[in-house]
Amino acid sequence: MTQPSLDLVIAALEKIREKSDHAPRASRTALARLQADPTGGSLPEACTSPTERYLQAPNKADLLAAVRERVGACTKCAHLACSRTQTVFGVGNPDADLMFIGEAPGADEDQQGEPFVGRAGQLLTRILKAMNFAREDVYIANILKCRPDMQAGSFGNRPPTPTEMQTCRPYLMEQVEIIQPTVLVALGAVAVEGLLGTRATMRELRGRWHTYNNIPLMITYHPAYLLRNQAPSEKRKVWEDMLQVMERLERPISERQRNYFL
Numbered sequence: 001m002t003q004p005s006l007d008l009v010i011a012a013l014e015k016i017r018e019k020s021d022h023a024p025r026a027s028r029t030a031l032a033r034l035q036a037d038p039t040g041g042s043l044p045e046a047c048t049s050p051t052e053r054y055l056q057a058p059n060k061a062d063l064l065a066a067v068r069e070r071v072g073a074c075t076k077c078a079h080l081a082c083s084r085t086q087t088v089f090g091v092g093n094p095d096a097d098l099m100f101i102g103e104a105p106g107a108d109e110d111q112q113g114e115p116f117v118g119r120a121g122q123l124l125t126r127i128l129k130a131m132n133f134a135r136e137d138v139y140i141a142n143i144l145k146c147r148p149d150m151q152a153g154s155f156g157n158r159p160p161t162p163t164e165m166q167t168c169r170p171y172l173m174e175q176v177e178i179i180q181p182t183v184l185v186a187l188g189a190v191a192v193e194g195l196l197g198t199r200a201t202m203r204e205l206r207g208r209w210h211t212y213n214n215i216p217l218m219i220t221y222h223p224a225y226l227l228r229n230q231a232p233s234e235k236r237k238v239w240e241d242m243l244q245v246m247e248r249l250e251r252p253i254s255e256r257q258r259n260y261f262l
């Protein structure tokens with residue numbers, strides 16, 4: 001592709017990104033083609049155009065892929081490395097404005113290698129839909145990348161220990177640093193403890209803004225809590241927290257959404 005054509009493509013993509021709720025997407029092959037140097041060699045920075053410098057900027061997806069590879073081989077918690085089916089790194093848009101953080105993979109996530117795919121995950125997807133987001137628009141990750149092990153014969157999931165969270169947290173920090181979301185949402189008290197090292201009740205934490213590395217952080221209940229406690233008042237609390245998130249992201253909010261109950 002010639003330089004003027006490339007400039008037009010980049011300008012169009014930037015316009016879509018500014019005006020649309022969805023970031024423009026391209027396949028890896030398309031990106032590779034765009035990134036291929038049409039001159040056949042590298043130029044000194046002074047000779048490169050803004051477009052070339054834009055294309056040479058680190059790609060968030062590639063940076064995340066490098067962290068994912070390290071996580072996949074991680075054995076820092078020997079007991080979890082032995083018991084996991086696979087690591088559960090994170091999923092979603094590397095350029096997301098909104099990033100959700102949960103505590104740890106459960107049995108379903110351990111099997112599928114993706115966070116929030118069980119019943120709680122399906123509820124999170126419904127909450128996102130009510131906010132006019134698709135799952136692919138946001139980024140979802142957990143503090144812990146391996147499922148907390150369970151004693152033989154026991155069922156369900158256990159919360160991660162403080163030591164496990166402290167050991168794994170650097171990976172999440174890298175994810176946040178790469179993605180640089182506009183807003184973070186921590187789901188549940190365990191995620192808050194893993195993220196901020198703060199132990200407090202959800203009553204004290206939720207519904208107001210906190211910060212993590214200068215990024216606004218909203219704390220709300222974990223969807224699993226809503227599955228256990230179906231009281232409309234609790235569902236409404238989570239939805240009010242999400243309305244605050246939408247306001248912070250300057251997303252349009254309809255009257256129907258304002259009055260919505262999960």
Ligand code: SF4
Pocket residue numbers: 071074075076077078080081087144145146164167168
């Ligand atoms: S929980 Fe995190 S730190 Fe521990 S083994 Fe898994 S990936 Fe490594």
